Amino acid sequence: MERVYNFSPGPSQLALPVLEQAKKDLLCYGETGMSVMEMSHRSKMYTDIYDKAVADLRDLMNIPDTYDVLFLQGGATQQFSAVPLNLMVNRKADYLDTGNFAHLAAEEAKRYGEVNVVASSREDTYTYIPDFSKISWTEDADYVHITQNNTIYGTRYTSLPETNAPLVCDASSMILSETMDVTRYGAIYAGAQKNIGPSGLCVLIVRKDLLGHAMDVCPKLLNWEVQAKAGSMYNTPNTWGIYIAGLTFAWLKSIGGVEAIEKVNIEKASLLYDFLDGSKLFKATAQKEYRSRMNVTFVTGNPDSDAAFVKAAAAEGLVNLKGHRSVGGMRASIYNAMPLEGVQKLVAFMKKFEAAQL
Ligand SMILES: *Cc1c(COP(=O)(O)O)cnc(C)c1O
Numbered sequence: 001m002e003r004v005y006n007f008s009p010g011p012s013q014l015a016l017p018v019l020e021q022a023k024k025d026l027l028c029y030g031e032t033g034m035s036v037m038e039m040s041h042r043s044k045m046y047t048d049i050y051d052k053a054v055a056d057l058r059d060l061m062n063i064p065d066t067y068d069v070l071f072l073q074g075g076a077t078q079q080f081s082a083v084p085l086n087l088m089v090n091r092k093a094d095y096l097d098t099g100n101f102a103h104l105a106a107e108e109a110k111r112y113g114e115v116n117v118v119a120s121s122r123e124d125t126y127t128y129i130p131d132f133s134k135i136s137w138t139e140d141a142d143y144v145h146i147t148q149n150n151t152i153y154g155t156r157y158t159s160l161p162e163t164n165a166p167l168v169c170d171a172s173s174m175i176l177s178e179t180m181d182v183t184r185y186g187a188i189y190a191g192a193q194k195n196i197g198p199s200g201l202c203v204l205i206v207r208k209d210l211l212g213h214a215m216d217v218c219p220k221l222l223n224w225e226v227q228a229k230a231g232s233m234y235n236t237p238n239t240w241g242i243y244i245a246g247l248t249f250a251w252l253k254s255i256g257g258v259e260a261i262e263k264v265n266i267e268k269a270s271l272l273y274d275f276l277d278g279s280k281l282f283k284a285t286a287q288k289e290y291r292s293r294m295n296v297t298f299v300t301g302n303p304d305s306d307a308a309f310v311k312a313a314a315a316e317g318l319v320n321l322k323g324h325r326s327v328g329g330m331r332a333s334i335y336n337a338m339p340l341e342g343v344q345k346l347v348a349f350m351k352k353f354e355a356a357q358l
Pocket of ligand 1: 010074075076077078101147149150151170171172173191192194199200
């Protein structure tokens with residue numbers, strides 16, 4: 001069986017060199033005589049893997065020493081709770097509602113304090129990012145929460161709002177796909193299963209001065225300061241997940257880092273959007289200015305044609321193109337590990353499908 005081009009929104013395709021290395025290491029990692037899954041997380045052989053993963057991520061994203069890098073569990077969703085539990089000193093925060101996950105993050109935060117949804121594109125099925133200049137920020141907000149790429153609706157921030165309160169960013173579906181100026185953020189978190197590695201793991205990059213203000217009720221495991229002091233090992237971390245993440249970071253470095261992959265990502269997205277803009281059958285759903293480079297959403301306008309397309313594409317080895325159940329249509333998730341050829345194949349197939357329909 002050949003490997004397919006997997007356009008899944010997550011868990012998504014991993015880079016082939018990462019899987020090949022993991023396969024090589026599966027029974028015996030280096031000279032250890034055991035698999036990474038069988039190592040003590042406190043052993044030297046494992047802490048070396050951990051330290052290299054952290055160092056490589058710092059290198060890839062230019063993360064200053066004033067920030068901690070943590071590998072946490074519970075995916076990005078766990079951080080919807082951890083963010084308010086760690087940062088709500090005044091029990092107030094501003095949220096921008098730009099998609100399903102942004103909405104869920106705000107709803108969860110309401111359990112812990114006052115949440116002001118200061119801008120929302122919910123009424124327009126999240127087809128754009130709201131205009132920051134029209135926002136009135138809450139004066140004593142503890143933070144401002146954004147979701148920089150909206151995985152389900154296929155939109156992305158093309159700039160960041162200027163805020164007095166620290167910016168907290170769910171970067172799950174865009175981390176490492178484009179350069180980010182980490183110093184613009186108080187905290188960045190990302191579930192791993194889009195651009196990094198296996199699900200269940202979450203990367204957190206947090207400014208050190210924001211630690212130490214967690215609420216008393218904050219579970220110890222969700223307390224960022226506790227985890228920072230323990231080097232992400234207050235309990236047994238997702239050792240295998242961190243190892244795969246480390247392989248992905250090493251792979252990304254080997255191909256030129258974030259700057260290099262960003263160019264490829266722009267090329268892939270342009271190829272697909274240019275085709276969509278010229279198509280008589282398919283139509284992109286996100287507003288042009290805010291189109292995601294990672295999740296390309298489109299429709300034919302006819303649910304039966306959509307279903308026929310998804311089925312026919314799968315038969316060609318182009319799988320998981322169905323849109324999220326809440327919006328229908330199609331979505332091609334083209335994260336870092338999707339090679340340019342995958343998108344070329346997809347566009348060629350779309351052309352063929354279109355010609356046969358019209
Ligand atoms: C996938 C995703 C999540 C959810 O991640 P889990 O790891 O399943 O908790 C949250 N936010 C965004 C932007 C996502 O793309």
